[in-house]
Amino acid sequence: MFRTIKIRLQRTADLVQTVAVFNQACQRVLDWGYENKHYNKTQLHRATYKGIREEFPSLPSALVQTARDQASDMLKRDRFEHMIRKKPFSSIRYDKRTLSVFLESGYCTISTVFGRMRYQFILADCYRQYQSWKVQNAQLVLGRDACFLNVQVEGEAPPFNGGDKRLGIDLGINNIAVCSDNSFFNSKHLKNVKGRYQHLKAELQSKGTRSARRKLKNISGRERRFVRDLNHCVANEIVNKPFDVFVFEDLTSIRGPKRNKAFNRKLGNWSFRQLRQFVEYKAEALGKKVLVIDPYYTSQTCSKCGHVSSNNRKGRRFTCVQCGFTLDADLNASRNIASFSTRVGGRLHVSEPNVADDEAEGRKAVEAESSCKPTNLFVGG
Ligand SMILES: [Zn+2]
Numbered sequence: 001m002f003r004t005i006k007i008r009l010q011r012t013a014d015l016v017q018t019v020a021v022f023n024q025a026c027q028r029v030l031d032w033g034y035e036n037k038h039y040n041k042t043q044l045h046r047a048t049y050k051g052i053r054e055e056f057p058s059l060p061s062a063l064v065q066t067a068r069d070q071a072s073d074m075l076k077r078d079r080f081e082h083m084i085r086k087k088p089f090s091s092i093r094y095d096k097r098t099l100s101v102f103l104e105s106g107y108c109t110i111s112t113v114f115g116r117m118r119y120q121f122i123l124a125d126c127y128r129q130y131q132s133w134k135v136q137n138a139q140l141v142l143g144r145d146a147c148f149l150n151v152q153v154e155g156e157a158p159p160f161n162g163g164d165k166r167l168g169i170d171l172g173i174n175n176i177a178v179c180s181d182n183s184f185f186n187s188k189h190l191k192n193v194k195g196r197y198q199h200l201k202a203e204l205q206s207k208g209t210r211s212a213r214r215k216l217k218n219i220s221g222r223e224r225r226f227v228r229d230l231n232h233c234v235a236n237e238i239v240n241k242p243f244d245v246f247v248f249e250d251l252t253s254i255r256g257p258k259r260n261k262a263f264n265r266k267l268g269n270w271s272f273r274q275l276r277q278f279v280e281y282k283a284e285a286l287g288k289k290v291l292v293i294d295p296y297y298t299s300q301t302c303s304k305c306g307h308v309s310s311n312n313r314k315g316r317r318f319t320c321v322q323c324g325f326t327l328d329a330d331l332n333a334s335r336n337i338a339s340f341s342t343r344v345g346g347r348l349h350v351s352e353p354n355v356a357d358d359e360a361e362g363r364k365a366v367e368a369e370s371s372c373k374p375t376n377l378f379v380g381g
Contacts, residue, residue: 001157001284002136005127007101007108007149009119015147018112019140021059022067022092025052029071030084039075044068058113062097069093091141094149101135101151103127108149110140121149130155158287163244166291168338169279170249170298170330171272174316176234178330180338181241185234190227197223227271235278244288247341248276249295249333293341303327303335 009015029048033039036047045068052064059067070093074084098111109118123131133153141148168180177185200219204212238246280290301308302320311321318332319325 001281002152002154003130003133005130005151005153007121007123007151009121009147009149011143011145011147014112014114014117015140016142019089019092019142021056021113022063023086023088023090025056025059025064026067026071027086028052028055029068030074030086033071033075034080034083037080039072041069041072044072060098060111063111066093066095066098089142091139094138094140096137099138101138101149103131157284160289161244161287165243166245166247166338166341167241167243168247168334168336168341169238170334170337171275172330175330177238177275178328178334179238179241180334182331190230193226228274231271231275231278235275235282238279239282239286239288245291246279246283246288247291247293247337249298249337250292291341293337296340298333298336298340299329301336303332303339
């Protein structure tokens with residue numbers, strides 16, 4: 001399994017310069033690829049390598065190759081729909097040829113336009129658990145007053161514990177998540193904060209000035225981090241419950257008529273996907289697993305007698321027209337999710353690439369969390 005750890009480096013001129021030159025080289029490949037409609041690495045290499053080496057003699061050969069790889073992936077993803085402009089100081093990619101990280105000793109060596117350089121760093125305490133993991137690759141990101149290496153490390157996942165205690169999890173509007181063990185993660189706080197951000201963003205958007213745009217970007221970043229932290233907290237609480245298998249409904253159902261459109265717009269499907277993704281990674285690390293089932297009338301079925309009827313649900317309350325059983329509608333759905341999964345089997349979910357990070361490239365990765373305070377945001381409902 002993979003984790004991404006964040007290392008802070010000093011923002012030195014040689015790193016800044018390397019990023020700038022790398023991105024220019026990458027742009028050359030992007031331009032050629034777009035014009036000639038190719039994203040095949042060998043073809044890109046043949047067409048651009050020599051020219052780039054001549055134009056940017058200071059850029060080490062291995063970095064020319066990673067620039068080409070990065071361009072190839074960007075072209076592939078875009079399918080030649082746009083002419084891609086890589087920003088002059090956007091993040092660049094490193095692999096084993098161009099980077100060595102010594103987590104325990106606290107230093108790394110990096111290929112730059114001035115040759116291989118050595119940088120010291122202090123590994124944050126929360127990453128110490130990954131010290132012995134294998135470093136795979138990294139992204140170098142320029143910050144305003146520091147550089148960051150997002151290093152992807154690989155470690156072995158513990159084997160599945162073999163247990164079959166199942167927890168059904170219903171994701172939704174009124175509650176971020178409701179679990180079949182009667183626990184609720186309500187979205188009141190989330191909605192409040194989201195609402196505040198929406199308001200701020202609308203104000204800034206209407207201004208349209210340069211500084212407003214900059215502020216808008218900051219706020220969007222803060223909002224994203226807020227949701228991510230919240231998802232980390234919810235996921236932590238869920239995976240640490242005494243269950244072995246966590247069952248979700250297929251997420252496409254969240255867009256269905258069962259859910260409210262305005263809410264989808266506001267919260268976006270991605271935050272649910274992120275929550276499930278976090279549960280997956282955390283469960284994997286604990287020797288537990290995640291299953292996904294198709295939504296089989298989970299909200300219309302009585303979790304007690306199994307009667308299915310669209311009249312069973314009245315708003316947030318579930319009342320069975322056959323046996324009279326009544327329960328919170330989301331809780332009823334979560335119980336169905338758990339029990340249906342034993343009947344239909346469910347499928348082991350295959351993780352998607354990181355949804356939280358626009359620049360993240362391909363690999364399965366999740367940012368190892370920095371801090372997660374125990375939270376009492378989620379009062380029972
Ligand atoms: Zn019933």
